[in-house]
Amino acid sequence: MTLKEDILKLKVEKNALILSHLYELDEIQEIADIVGDSYFLSKKALESTNDLIVFCGVQFMAESAKILSPNKKILIPSNETTCPMADMASLEKLEILKDKHPNAKIVTYINSNLDIKAVSDVCVTSSSAKNILANIDEEEIIFLPDRNLGEYLQEQNPNKKFILYNGFCPTHERIDKEEIVNLKNKYRDFKVLVHPECNKGVRDLADFIGSTSELINYSASSPFKGFIVVTEEGVLYKMKLKSPSKTFIKTTTGMICPNMKKITLENLYTCLLNEEYEIILHEGLRVKALKSLENMHRLSSK
Structure with missing residues (x-):
């Protein structure tokens, strides 16, 4: 066998x-x-x-x-x-933020460890965060651990004041906008799919920003035939499975989470x-x- x-x-x-x-x-x-x-x-x-x-x-x-x-x-x-990003969030650093902003709601990305979830008011996923934030009355939001996702959510919720924890995903953080510009110039008819854990310079070059599943679903339902995929490369398996006739381009640097x-x-x-x-x-x-x-x-x- x-x-x-x-x-x-x-x-x-x-x-x-x-x-x-x-x-x-x-x-x-x-x-x-x-x-x-x-x-x-x-x-x-x-x-x-x-x-x-x-x-x-x-x-x-x-x-x-x-x-x-x-x-x-x-x-x-x-x-x-x-998860390196989840491990960046510490109770001690969160307590400092809470002391400085006692009226803030603690909104935590699902990509976090048990001890952080236990002191959080609410968890969010990258796909559910927008709706959840719209239903939170408090104006101040302590968001952790990912500063890039937090910044992206701040842009979508200008009525809220975000206090961002300084964490990030190393796999998404390593990509810079110059690399995406070069890929866009090389593959001019391809659409750029970006996960919100990427930095703002990269997000600003995206045709579509979404969670892992949202990126896969977008590529499957889109009439376009070529995509530059700016997230962890494991998604390519499902993308190719759902859209075998389409072309998916990885970043030049490579986006592989070793863990x-x-x-x-x-x-x-x-x-x-x-x-x-x-x-x-x-x-x-x-x-x-x-x-x-x-x-x-x-x-x-x-």
Whole structure:
């Protein structure tokens, strides 16, 4: 049997559900039961009848699934898949911002660790943030950890005053506007798709800005046949799957999140076999973090 066949056999034997983020390796996305953005996957874990969930993504994503599904066993195939941006947010630095802006609402990107979610008023995804912010009465917003997404949301919500935490995604931050200008000059009929975690200079050159899933859906529904894709390269697997006749160009620098690529078929198999690297959360923190996710659902559906 091949390794892929071994994984599928084990999955059936253990009644497990395999979830994969859109930035994972192609072979992980291919073998997964469900592929999508991080919070979408957490909701799918909650809705599933499986008691064993294997979450192929970075640590905060598996934590979010456990926050929503405390009675399910959530595994992650590698215990080295932290998120550099999520790790930039510290309670100490957040406390300083809170002391300076006591009336501000703490709005936290879903790309954050448990301890930060636990002290947040509401979490947002890159796709739900605009609606949520429109339903928040407070004028002052402490937004963390991503300054680029926060800046983008400030542009969309000029009536709010944003206090931006100085965090960023290294994968998106490394791209500069000159590189995109050069690509636009080379591929003149191609549309530029940009994730809001990129800096303003890059965002200003975009034809469409959106979350990972929004970029994929836009490329599939658009009448245009060529796209310059400015986000983590894992999305190209789904883009090509949905639009095999279209052309997708990567950035010259390359946009690869090394932590997303740490999950392989080998450690996925080992994880399933031994049921290792289970996500265990402090219950008090989990309950507090759950409130920020519940507020996200409530404010986004108003």
